[in-house]
Amino acid sequence: MSEHYSAFRLLGEALRGHRGWRPAWRRAAPRPRYDVVVIGGGGHGLATAYYLAKDHGLRRVAVLEKGWLGGGNTGRNTTVIRSNYFYPESCALYDLSLRLYEGLARELNFNVMFSQRGMMMLAHGEAEMEMAARQVNAMRLNGVDSELLGRAAVRKLAPVLDFSAKARFAIHGATFQARGGTARHDAVAWGYARAASALGVDIIEQCEVTGFIREAGRVVGVVTSRGEIRAGRVGAAVAGHSSHLAAMAGLELPITSYALQAFVSEPLKPLVDTVVFSAAAGVYFSQSDKGGLVMGGALDRVPSYGQRGNLAVQEEVLGGVIALAPSLARVKLLRHWAGIVDVTPDSSPILGPSGIGGLYLNCGWGTGGFKAIPAGGSLFAHLLARGEHHEISRPFDLSRFAAGRLVDEGAAAGIAH
Numbered sequence: 027m028s029e030h031y032s033a034f035r036l037l038g039e040a041l042r043g044h045r046g047w048r049p050a051w052r053r054a055a056p057r058p059r060y061d062v063v064v065i066g067g068g069g070h071g072l073a074t075a076y077y078l079a080k081d082h083g084l085r086r087v088a089v090l091e092k093g094w095l096g097g098g099n100t101g102r103n104t105t106v107i108r109s110n111y112f113y114p115e116s117c118a119l120y121d122l123s124l125r126l127y128e129g130l131a132r133e134l135n136f137n138v139m140f141s142q143r144g145m146m147m148l149a150h151g152e153a154e155m156e157m158a159a160r161q162v163n164a165m166r167l168n169g170v171d172s173e174l175l176g177r178a179a180v181r182k183l184a185p186v187l188d189f190s191a192k193a194r195f196a197i198h199g200a201t202f203q204a205r206g207g208t209a210r211h212d213a214v215a216w217g218y219a220r221a222a223s224a225l226g227v228d229i230i231e232q233c234e235v236t237g238f239i240r241e242a243g244r245v246v247g248v249v250t251s252r253g254e255i256r257a258g259r260v261g262a263a264v265a266g267h268s269s270h271l272a273a274m275a276g277l278e279l280p281i282t283s284y285a286l287q288a289f290v291s292e293p294l295k296p297l298v299d300t301v302v303f304s305a306a307a308g309v310y311f312s313q314s315d316k317g318g319l320v321m322g323g324a325l326d327r328v329p330s331y332g333q334r335g336n337l338a339v340q341e342e343v344l345g346g347v348i349a350l351a352p353s354l355a356r357v358k359l360l361r362h363w364a365g366i367v368d369v370t371p372d373s374s375p376i377l378g379p380s381g382i383g384g385l386y387l388n389c390g391w392g393t394g395g396f397k398a399i400p401a402g403g404s405l406f407a408h409l410l411a412r413g414e415h416h417e418i419s420r421p422f423d424l425s426r427f428a429a430g431r432l433v434d435e436g437a438a439a440g441i442a443h
């Protein structure tokens with residue numbers, strides 16, 4: 027059992043110098059055998075383990091992480107959460123996630139700082155306004171909230187943008203999803219880890235999977251830097267390293283790995299209370315609770331595993347932000363970094379059996395899987411526990427690439443993560 031976090035508990039600890047807090051999760055040593063082994067201690071792996079224990083009653087579950095929890099993309103992203111996708115399959119997936127986020131802090135008894143400050147996607151011309159109207163209609167038909175805003179409404183929500191006659195990107199309006207927003211990324215990983223550990227899941231850090239144990243063609247366990255571990259089923263949730271891991275099982279995935287960068291400015295007084303996105307400028311930004319502007323843009327152009335920032339993208343992203351809001355031109359950049367994201371040909375995730383018995387895949391979230399952590403975890407747990415798809419994950423099966431049933435969300439998933 028983990029301790030219950032509350033205002034009284036916080037007050038009590040404040041009075042005795044915060045000396046009574048216990049570690050949020052157990053540091054487990056690997057056991058020889060589990061019912062399910064999940065590879066990857068990012069948000070998706072940890073959420074999967076939590077839902078396996080909570081919804082399916084499985085207790086012999088382990089999460090194997092080669093580094094530290096959330097040290098992959100989960101702790102490196104720009105934290106945007108939204109469900110404003112185009113196709114019904116995607117809306118069902120991402121809106122399930124948004125609904126789960128809405129109750130997540132309470133469910134995990136961990137403040138994930140989910141802030142529904144809304145997300146606006148700017149339209150910079152009449153043609154873009156028409157596309158924005160179609161997007162809003164498509165979302166509403168799919169049962170997801172969305173509004174079409176005119177120029178005055180955008181100005182009211184984000185006065186920091188340039189509305190002058192000389193603006194580089196004239197603002198005509200925007201689509202707006204009020205339920206969208208941001209959350210604290212590593213809190214999501216820690217919250218799931220803590221809740222899973224309390225339900226008996228073994229969380230094993232510094233444990234790299236280096237191979238698979240196969241019997242009669244089936245995956246029956248993993249080889250790790252801390253020894254062999256057998257498992258009834260193995261789930262892989264390793265994002266940018268999915269192709270590399272799958273190759274160890276002799277599988278070639280339709281995934282290309284790229285660096286994606288994020289940028290944070292020095293802290294500023296509150297100046298923008300929503301997430302602002304512009305496809306034309308190629309950027310988006312929001313303001314963190316500490317006051318820093320959190321900014322991002324497109325992928326690096328060349329596939330790579332080099333997990334670091336570079337000046338070319340820095341210039342592109344910061345130039346785009348300044349073009350939208352010239353008053354930010356003298357703000358100083360504090361930090362920038364990169365994560366390695368796993369991009370599929372249709373910019374939709376892969377959730378399902380790998381084609382090799384015993385091995386299941388949760389990957390291909392590309393630039394947008396933070397928002398999908400609760401749904402990805404819950405649907406992957408369903409797959410691993412029952413060996414079959416939930417209706418919402420079925421369209422995202424790996425077989426869609428052979429069958430040509432793509433869920434092409436390139437437009438919704440490009441720069442807008």
Ligand SMILES: Cc1cc2nc3c(=O)[nH]c(=O)nc-3n(C[C@H](O)[C@H](O)[C@H](O)COP(=O)(O)OP(=O)(O)OC[C@H]3O[C@@H](n4cnc5c(N)ncnc54)[C@H](O)[C@@H]3O)c2cc1C
Pocket residue numbers: 065066067068069070071090091092093094095096097098099100101102103104105106107233234235236263264265266267271286287288322363364365366367388389391392393394395396397398443
């Ligand atoms: C700069 C940036 C900005 C982003 N912005 C957003 C955003 O605003 N909104 C959004 O929704 N998404 C965003 N994303 C995407 C999002 O972060 C990812 O899709 C999501 O975090 C993927 O989660 P995950 O758990 O699958 O992977 P990860 O968090 O990457 O976790 C995978 C884990 O697997 C581990 N691992 C890898 N190989 C092995 C192995 N062999 N053995 C054991 N462990 C292994 C890694 O160490 C890692 O910890 C962004 C990503 C980046 C990089």
